[in-house]
Amino acid sequence: MEMLSKKLYFPFLLLLLSIISVAPFCSVHYANQLIITGLELAILVYLFFNIKRNSYLKKYRAVYFFLIWAFIGEIRGVFEADNYWDWKNLMGCSMSMLLPLSIYYFDIPNNFIHVFRYWIKYIIPLFFIIFLWIISPGAVHYFVSPFMIFICFIPILSKKWKIICLIVASLMLFRDIGARSQMLTAMASLGFAMVLWMFRNGWQKIVMKYLKIAFWGFHVLPVILLFLGISGTFNIFEGLSKSSLSNEKTYNVSADGNINESNVAADTRTFIYVDVINSALKNNYVLFGRTMARGNDCTYNFGDETFLLTGRYERFANEVGMTNIFTWLGMVGLLLYIGIYFRASWLGIYRSNNIYIKILSCFVAYHCMYGWIENYPAFTIHTLTLYVMIAMCMSSSFRSMTNLEFEILIKKIFK
Numbered sequence: 001m002e003m004l005s006k007k008l009y010f011p012f013l014l015l016l017l018s019i020i021s022v023a024p025f026c027s028v029h030y031a032n033q034l035i036i037t038g039l040e041l042a043i044l045v046y047l048f049f050n051i052k053r054n055s056y057l058k059k060y061r062a063v064y065f066f067l068i069w070a071f072i073g074e075i076r077g078v079f080e081a082d083n084y085w086d087w088k089n090l091m092g093c094s095m096s097m098l099l100p101l102s103i104y105y106f107d108i109p110n111n112f113i114h115v116f117r118y119w120i121k122y123i124i125p126l127f128f129i130i131f132l133w134i135i136s137p138g139a140v141h142y143f144v145s146p147f148m149i150f151i152c153f154i155p156i157l158s159k160k161w162k163i164i165c166l167i168v169a170s171l172m173l174f175r176d177i178g179a180r181s182q183m184l185t186a187m188a189s190l191g192f193a194m195v196l197w198m199f200r201n202g203w204q205k206i207v208m209k210y211l212k213i214a215f216w217g218f219h220v221l222p223v224i225l226l227f228l229g230i231s232g233t234f235n236i237f238e239g240l241s242k243s244s245l246s247n248e249k250t251y252n253v254s255a256d257g258n259i260n261e262s263n264v265a266a267d268t269r270t271f272i273y274v275d276v277i278n279s280a281l282k283n284n285y286v287l288f289g290r291t292m293a294r295g296n297d298c299t300y301n302f303g304d305e306t307f308l309l310t311g312r313y314e315r316f317a318n319e320v321g322m323t324n325i326f327t328w329l330g331m332v333g334l335l336l337y338i339g340i341y342f343r344a345s346w347l348g349i350y351r352s353n354n355i356y357i358k359i360l361s362c363f364v365a366y367h368c369m370y371g372w373i374e375n376y377p378a379f380t381i382h383t384l385t386l387y388v389m390i391a392m393c394m395s396s397s398f399r400s401m402t403n404l405e406f407e408i409l410i411k412k413i414f415k
Contacts, residue, residue: 011118014043014115017381018144018173018381022139026136027344046129050105063394067100071098072290073329076288078293085316090291092379094292097292099387102339103340104391113409117415119146120414140383141181145382147165147169151168151190159186161414173186181375192362199242199248199355208269212349215349218366219342219345229270264400273320276320291328294316295315297314317376320371320372320373320374322338322372324377345361345393348364352399353399361393
């Protein structure tokens with residue numbers, strides 16, 4: 001019995017993480033900061049003591065150097081923090097920045113199978129019986145994030161799991177049309193499922209060609225758009241807000257029963273970039289960051305709100321994932337963080353023997369691009385799922401598998 005409980009300890013923690021991840025979006029309040037911090041610490045401690053620490057540098061240098069830089073940022077943050085909110089942010093964000101430790105755990109296929117076989121066994125009844133009814137419609141993907149991976153592999157699943165994956169994807173697509181992030185996540189997963197179907201039905205050469213094009217497109221496009229935006233030549237967010245989509249209104253019912261109106265093309269990102277860049281230049285932390293104890297100065301929308309809370313016109317975190325990394329760890333940290341995504345997706349697309357890892361590598365590249373729009377790197381099951389995909393793409397064990405071997409591995413989860 002003791003052996004069994006020890007074996008299920010980490011899968012159970014990740015099941016709890018799914019539940020805690022949607023706590024802010026539920027109509028029922030069931031988690032406080034103490035519970036959340038305790039769970040995060042338990043996960044990090046487990047990871048630290050259950051991976052081979054002498055393999056950090058040898059296996060994945062990109063991950064190793066980011067973790068070292070994040071740790072240095074945490075130490076610097078101790079000297080930057082001077083009030084309760086600084087310390088609170090330092091603790092929470094520091095743990096989030098250490099979550100890439102999970103890459104060293106999930107690069108082992110048996111760990112991947114063991115954890116998600118347990119997770120999926122319990123998450124489905126929990127989701128459809130309880131959480132579907134109390135979660136805000138736009139937060140479904142935060143609870144069932146690992147389905148991002150499974151939906152990509154719909155063509156090789158049994159009929160039962162094909163139906164379940166399609167139901168989950170449909171809920172993500174249509175439950176709240178105004179939840180752009182949730183819709184885009186589902187669309188991307190379904191798109192890659194279609195790519196897999198094409199590969200399995202005689203389109204191998206075309207699929208391989210366009211996966212490589214997509215890989216480079218996802219990595220290069222954000223750099224071009226960022227340069228154009230900073231130079232004032234072209235702002236894609238303003239462009240979308242002025243398009244025909246700007247007149248499209250959506251309505252959804254929140255978890256507490258209120259009806260909310262939203263604009264699917266509203267520009268909710270330009271002011272974030274303006275604040276983040278101006279704050280870095282003004283306070284001279286472009287290169288090394290302001291540490292996780294601090295945020296960026298804010299002048300748009302959130303200024304008065306943050307001043308009332310902390311006494312400073314400063315926002316600790318933004319919805320745009322990459323801007324947070326830049327604020328906390330500077331350009332050095334941002335380049336190291338992007339390096340993890342690039343290295344993983346490059347290995348997956350160019351050094352993999354099977355189509356499944358090649359598809360996941362493009363999905364990783366997509367999420368790197370999407371990090372310039374959203375993908376806030378919080379300590380959630382959503383962020384962990386991204387690191388699971390990165391681990392699979394980096395892992396020589398996953399990449400050396402044949403198509404048949406990978407299919408057998410995936411099907412073991414759904415037995």
